[in-house]
Each structure stands twice: as C-alpha cells, then as structure tokens.
C-alpha cells in the first residue's frame with residue numbers, strides 16, 4: 001500500500017528515551033501465581049502470510065522456473081534466447097492448439113541445427129541448486145519436425161555445466177516429459193538451459209524444475225527450509241493470503257480462491273500488486289502463479305498444527321489504490337465465494353465443494369473455524385459490506401468466528417470510525433494493524449489495559465516496528481525493533497482476554513527481490529535466516545502458557561510517553577506447572593531485580609532461562625551471521641519464592657520456573 005512515511009524512528013538513545021540505569025533491588029517483579037487471570041487462546045501467536053517480497057513465487061512455492069507457462073504479459077519474461085554466432089533458429093510464442101486451452105501460450109523452438117540453439121530460464125533472480133540433491137524437470141512437449149535432441153542443462157552462475165540430460169523422441173501430440181538432474185556443485189545463481197541439438201522444431205509449455213526434497217517431500221511442494229522456519233514458530237494460526245493482495249489494486253486483480261484450487265496449469269496467472277506498488281522497489285517480473293493456493297494453504301495449516309484463517313475480499317479493492325467498490329446489490333457472488341470456501345474446507349466429501357477437496361487428496365475436513373471479511377478496509381463502505389457478509393455467514397455457519405478490520409492505522413480517524421460501529425454490530429474480533437516506530441511499541445505496552453472487556457475481541461493482525469520510517473526501504477530488523485515488539489507483546493499477553501490473536505507482518509522477504517522491509521524471515525535461493533524479531537515471536541509462541549498471571553513491576557514505572565526500564569508478563573503452563581516469566585530490558589545497563597512468586601507453596605530451585613540479547617540496539621542478523629541475535633538457553637540456580645535475577649542490557653528473557 002502507498003502509505004505516507006509518518007515519522008522517522010530514531011534510536012532510543014538518540015531520543016533520550018532510554019530508561020535510566022537502575023540500582024540493584026530497586027525493582028521488584030511480583031507475580032500473583034495464586035490469582036490466575038484470563039485463559040490464553042491456544043491460537044494466540046500466529047503467522048501472517050502474504051505473497052509480498054517474492055514470498056510465494058520465488059519463495060515458499062518451490063518451483064524454480066519463472067514464467068513456466070509463458071503466460072506472463074511478455075511471454076518471454078524470465079527467458080532468454082541462447083543463440084551462439086553459428087546458430088540459426090527461431091523462437092515464437094503461439095497459442096494455436098495448446099496442450100491446455102486454460103494455459104494458452106506456449107513456445108515453439110525451431111533450430112536449423114547449425115549449432116546449439118535454445119532458451120534459458122533465470123529462475124527467480126537465480127536458481128538455487130544443491131550438490132547431492134535431485135531436481136525434477138518436467139514439461140509439456142510436442143515434437144513438430146525433425147528429431148533434434150533437447151538438452152536440459154543446469155548451468156552455474158559462472159557458466160560451468162552442473163548437469164546435462166538429453167530428452168529425445170518427442171511425440172507429435174503434447175505429452176509430459178520428465179527428467180532428473182543432479183548438480184555437481186552447489187550454486188545460488190544457476191540457470192536452466194534447454195538447448196536443441198540438431199535440426200528440428202518442438203513446442204514447449206509448463207517447463208518446471210523442482211527440488212525433489214520439498215516440505216514433506218511432496219512433488220510440486222513447498223520449500224522445506226522455509227516451512228521448517230514456520231514449524232519452528234509453533235504457530236497457533238496461519239492467516240492467508242494477505243494483506244493487500246486480497247483486495248487487489250482494482251477488483252479484477254483481487255485474490256480469487258477458486259482459481260487457486262484448479263490444476264496448476266489452469267490457475268490463471270495474476271499480476272502481483274507488489275509488482276508496481278512501490279516506485280522505489282519495482283518488480284516487473286512479479287506475478288502470482290498460485291502454485292501455492294488454497295488447498296496448499298489448508299494442508300500447510302494442518303502440517304503446522306495451525307488454525308486456518310483465510311481472509312476474503314469483501315467487494316472492495318485496495319483503498320490506497322483504486323478503492324473500487326462492488327455495488328451493494330451485486331455482493332452476492334462475493335458472499336457465495338465465502339460460503340463455498342467454508343464448504344471446501346469443512347463440508348462433507350460428497351458436497352459440491354467438499355468433493356473438490358476430496359479429489360485433491362483430502363477427504364477429511366480441514367476444520368476451519370474463522371474467516372476474515374476484507375483485509376484493511378475503512379469507511380462506511382466497509383461497514384455496508386461487512387453487514388451483509390456477516391448476516392449470510394452467521395446464518396449458515398454461526399460457529400465460524402468472523403474477523404472484521406479497523407483499517408491501516410491503530411489510532412487514526414478511520415480506526416476511530418470503525419471501532420464503535422463494529423462494537424455496535426457485536427463483531428466477533430477486530431483486526432488492528434500497526435506499523436510504527438519502536439517508541440510506539442514500547443509506549444503502547446498498556447494499550448489494551450483499558451479496552452472494553454465486553455466488546456469485540458482484538459486480533460493484532462499486522463504489526464512490525466519500523467527502524468527508520470514506515471515503509472522506508474532503509475528499515476532493518478534491528479534488535480531495538482525486536483525488543484520493542486517483545487515489550488508490546490507482554491502487554492498483549494497480559495490482556496489475553498481481549499487480545500485473542502496476534503501476528504507480525506510481513507513474514508518473508510527474498511533478499512534479491514523484496515518490496516517491503518522489515519520482514520520476519522529473510523531468504524535467498526538457498527538459505528534462510530530468522531531476524532531478532534523472528535526469535536521474539538518464537539519465544540512467545542513456544543512459551544505461550546495457558547493462563548495469564550497478574551504481575552506488578554514495582555519501581556519500574558515511567559511516564560506513559562517514555563520507555564520503561566523493564567517490561568514483564570507472566571503465564572502458567574497447565575501441563576508442566578511452569579510459571580513462565582517474560583522480561584524485556586531495553587536499556588544499555590544490566591538490571592538486577594527481585595522476583596516474588598506469590599500464592600505458591602514451593603518452586604524448584606533450578607529453572608530454565610532463554611536469553612535473546614545483543615551488544616547494541618542496532619544489531620541485526622544476516623546470511624553471514626544468521627544467529628548473531630538468537631536465543632541462548634541455560635539453567636539457573638537459586639530460584640525460590642523470592643529470588644534475584646540479572647537481566648542483561650538489550651535483552652529479552654524467558655524464565656521457566658517449575659512450581660511444586
């Protein structure tokens with residue numbers, strides 16, 4: 001979205017907002033373990049996935065060939081002609097008699113046989129290949145004339161041949177052909193060449209290359225290392241597919257889930273709205289193939305043990321763009337799409353949409369129990385559309401929790417207009433978004449303390465601290481931002497009766513092709529690393545607990561406009577009987593505090609401590625130093641009903657104390 005850059009975020013020290021160094025024992029953290037507060041939603045900490053920053057194509061979806069179906073508006077995007085000086089040949093994009101009318105374009109390659117002639121695919125800004133792994137090539141091919149051999153070559157970034165396999169004897173009808181390739185070296189910037197040897201003509205379509213090893217080794221599946229990062233978060237839910245791509249810059253570019261459950265070649269390509277959204281980060285080769293579609297989304301949720309949270313277009317295009325609206329009397333197909341999605345996810349295998357799910361290999365329901373109506377809409381236009389959606393959905397599926405939204409900002413006029421309306425409508429849960437500087441996150445720690453306990457619940461559906469300015473390409477995933485989010489999340493946790501779910505955004509960024517920074521996880525064609533922000537999310541999620549315990553931080557208060565010396569929250573894990581304390585020290589000095597656990601008879605004297613800390617607020621992780629800021633686990637001794645603990649500078653600590 002085109003957002004105004006709101007406020008430069010300076011480091012806390014520059015702003016003079018760092019908390020003063022504290023004296024030993026001047027702060028006491030009191031935990032009322034005998035007075036449990038609200039229960040925490042098991043799905044509290046989740047994931048927001050959007051195909052931004054090449055998060056799906058060029059990211060999670062493991063296809064290595066860009067524009068495999070020649071369906072981009074320029075059908076040769078991603079492809080180049082290989083025609084050495086003696087070669088004579090011709091490339092033509094055609095659509096007569098295709099192998100699949102839904103995927104009409106294909107490439108005819110004709111070679112005179114005077115020298116090798118063909119095409120090369122660059123992948124998504126370079127193909128990542130690993131020595132020792134198998135890569136599955138497939139393509140629809142039709143022999144038109146001659147009997148030239150078609151060489152499949154994996155070529156390294158330096159031009160070296162990594163593997164080469166011939167295909168020959170093509171049928172005069174379209175037929176799928178496959179081959180396996182084994183690169184003899186690892187290369188992050190390889191390419192796939194298809195070279196004609198001899199005189200002849202072939203037609204090519206759906207040219208594909210996948211690593212054999214994908215997540216759960218599913219053919220045509222997802223990148224295993226990226227999904228592993230998600231699995232390691234132990235997410236409670238997965239919100240999909242966005243984000244602004246739900247809305248589209250105009251209505252005919254909105255996300256339509258039914259298109260994404262067709263056979264892969266039939267999934268109609270769509271320009272990605274992040275292709276052209278930011279003039280400073282244009283991505284003319286960014287399109288949505290939908291190889292990662294709604295079936296794959298539900299399957300991923302099941303794999304991760306995360307509840308699916310689909311977000312559907314509610315008849316509004318992105319209001320930062322065209323703001324195009326579906327007239328109120330023409331909303332019915334949009335509402336029907338939502339109803340059909342529920343049937344696709346949950347309906348019996350013999351229902352019309354449930355049968356499609358079963359045919360895709362999943363007769364059992366996916367147990368979807370929530371759905372978002374619109375992404376980041378605002379104004380009376382949203383309410384006018386939300387109402388008929390909610391009426392129709394609640395009438396047929398009263399058990400599905402509906403997520404409504406409060407616009408793009410956490411406190412502007414759009415937000416202030418929507419919240420009372422949604423309260424009046426008795427909305428289930430309202431999606432709030434905040435992209436703001438770290439100070440906002442620190443100083444909004446108490447944001448939910450005074451929220452109405454009887455109104456709609458809150459889904460903090462998109463948030464991320466911006467180190468420089470909102471949507472600035474200079475934003476980095478600094479430790480400062482991560483600590484600010486951790487401090488804020490202690491406030492979400494303390495208010496778990498109101499805030500039922502939360503997710504950081506955006507999730508992934510391809511380092512060679514991103515549009516938006518900061519992002520939780522960065523990838524290149526071979527590697528992936530988690531940011532300090534990722535580890536904050538992971539520590540909250542893996543130490544979620546079941547019930548909130550009230551805490552008091554005596555001696556740590558600060559004016560509401562200032563950063564506190566410490567932030568803390570506590571929960572209890574019902575299974576392990578652990579009291580889990582989360583403490584953020586945003587300052588540059590260590591703080592030693594007293595911790596009092598009230599309402600317990602005894603605790604074990606050894607406890608576990610997980611520490612996320614760095615030497616400076618500007619610390620970041622990188623491909624070269626992926627674990628510079630990463631959790632370190634240790635055991636601590638001397639724990640009791642009252643004990644002392646040091647919290648190092650610039651740190652987030654999770655303590656697990658076991659009650660006896």
Ligand code: AHR
Nearest residue numbers: 001243244245376505506
């Ligand atoms: O997370 C990036 C974008 O920020 C999302 O697509 C949108 O919902 C928000 O404006």
